Amino acid sequence: MKTRDRLRIAVQKSGRLADASQQLLAQCGFRFRQSRDKLFCFGETHAVDLLLVRDDDIPGLIAEGTCDLGFVGRNVLAEQRLAQVAEAGSSALCEVRALGFGGCRLAIAVPQEEPWVGPEQLQGRKIATSYPALLANYLRENRVQADIVVLSGSVEIAPKLGKAEVICDLVSSGATLAANQLKETAVILKSEAVLAAADLDFVDERAPVLDLLLRRLDGVMAVRETKLLLMQLARADLSEVKLALPKDAMASVLSSDEDRDELCLQAVVRSALDWAELERLKGAGARNLMVLPVERMLA
Numbered sequence: 001m002k003t004r005d006r007l008r009i010a011v012q013k014s015g016r017l018a019d020a021s022q023q024l025l026a027q028c029g030f031r032f033r034q035s036r037d038k039l040f041c042f043g044e045t046h047a048v049d050l051l052l053v054r055d056d057d058i059p060g061l062i063a064e065g066t067c068d069l070g071f072v073g074r075n076v077l078a079e080q081r082l083a084q085v086a087e088a089g090s091s092a093l094c095e096v097r098a099l100g101f102g103g104c105r106l107a108i109a110v111p112q113e114e115p116w117v118g119p120e121q122l123q124g125r126k127i128a129t130s131y132p133a134l135l136a137n138y139l140r141e142n143r144v145q146a147d148i149v150v151l152s153g154s155v156e157i158a159p160k161l162g163k164a165e166v167i168c169d170l171v172s173s174g175a176t177l178a179a180n181q182l183k184e185t186a187v188i189l190k191s192e193a194v195l196a197a198a199d200l201d202f203v204d205e206r207a208p209v210l211d212l213l214l215r216r217l218d219g220v221m222a223v224r225e226t227k228l229l230l231m232q233l234a235r236a237d238l239s240e241v242k243l244a245l246p247k248d249a250m251a252s253v254l255s256s257d258e259d260r261d262e263l264c265l266q267a268v269v270r271s272a273l274d275w276a277e278l279e280r281l282k283g284a285g286a287r288n289l290m291v292l293p294v295e296r297m298l299a
């Protein structure tokens with residue numbers, strides 16, 4: 001087994017996942033110094049270094065052992081995992097954690113005027129995609145035979161170019177599909193950025209730093225949507241205000257001895273808080289409501 005004294009993580013150099021990946025590592029308390037060629041970041045606070053690469057290269061770098069971990073879209077990881085299984089019979093690549101950013105879906109899209117009845121309508125059609133293994137898997141599961149046209153990008157213009165009638169591509173807002181007179185139908189994969197790895201059974205110095213990284217990632221992820229809600233209220237309104245709190249709120253009441261009728265209530269809320277919920281609390285008697293972000297939590 002290869003041993004190394006520093007953990008090496010592959011992250012996207014530039015693109016949709018690049019900034020959020022580095023921000024997440026910063027939230028975990030990891031600081032880096034970037035090399036002059038901007039391809040490598042040396043970990044200043046911990047024995048963790050980053051390799052800045054194209055996202056498509058991340059699963060391969062992990063599989064060959066050049067990197068221990070990677071921040072990559074589930075769509076890219078799942079596609080390359082399936083391709084490895086088809087080629088070698090197995091794949092060591094696995095998803096260790098979902099990271100909560102880079103949300104999108106891999107979906108089938110057909111021309112807007114075409115009614116969608118189900119996957120059987122894809123029988124014998126030409127489908128353009130950059131995800132041939134995931135698409136082939138979906139077609140196999142639905143017992144449909146179709147012609148997969150592999151394109152590395154700009155898949156949405158394939159129907160206009162006459163290369164295919166249908167596409168299978170990533171969708172987020174749906175704006176790209178709408179601009180190309182296409183509509184989303186079946187979703188093949190729900191995706192987000194994930195932490196990918198092949199082998200986490202380290203027996204060298206990487207083990208404790210991996211442990212620390214996973215614990216801190218879990219700490220940051222656990223409070224992603226969490227907010228601290230603070231408010232003032234009269235003691236007489238306490239039960240009404242408590243009833244108006246979101247169901248998952250963990251509330252505690254603070255009071256000062258000088259004015260026992262005037263209370264302060266704090267609540268940790270794990271779901272997103274909208275204006276309607278705050279207005280409901282105000283209606284129940286709460287005043288000076290404040291919603292504060294929670295940066296980290298150590299249980």
Ligand SMILES: Nc1ncnc2c1ncn2[C@@H]1O[C@H](COP(=O)(O)OP(=O)(O)OP(=O)(O)O)[C@@H](O)[C@H]1O
Nearest residue numbers: 012015016017054055056073076102103104170172
């Ligand atoms: N419209 C979208 N909204 C949200 N996330 C997306 C969207 N499109 C793609 N993603 C996610 O972001 C990942 C990276 O997308 P990006 O467009 O930066 O890739 P790329 O052009 O292949 O970059 P690279 O130059 O690194 O190869 C995708 O694999 C996917 O997981």
Ligand SMILES: O=P(O)(O)OC[C@H]1O[C@H](OP(=O)(O)OP(=O)(O)O)[C@H](O)[C@@H]1O
Nearest residue numbers: 153154169170171172173174175176177
């Ligand atoms: O549903 P939407 O919000 O419109 O997003 C979908 C688009 O986003 C991605 O492309 P991207 O913009 O990253 O460009 P690319 O094709 O060069 O990767 C994806 O390939 C779609 O084309």
Ligand SMILES: [Mg+2]
Nearest residue numbers: 054055056057
């Ligand atoms: Mg790419």
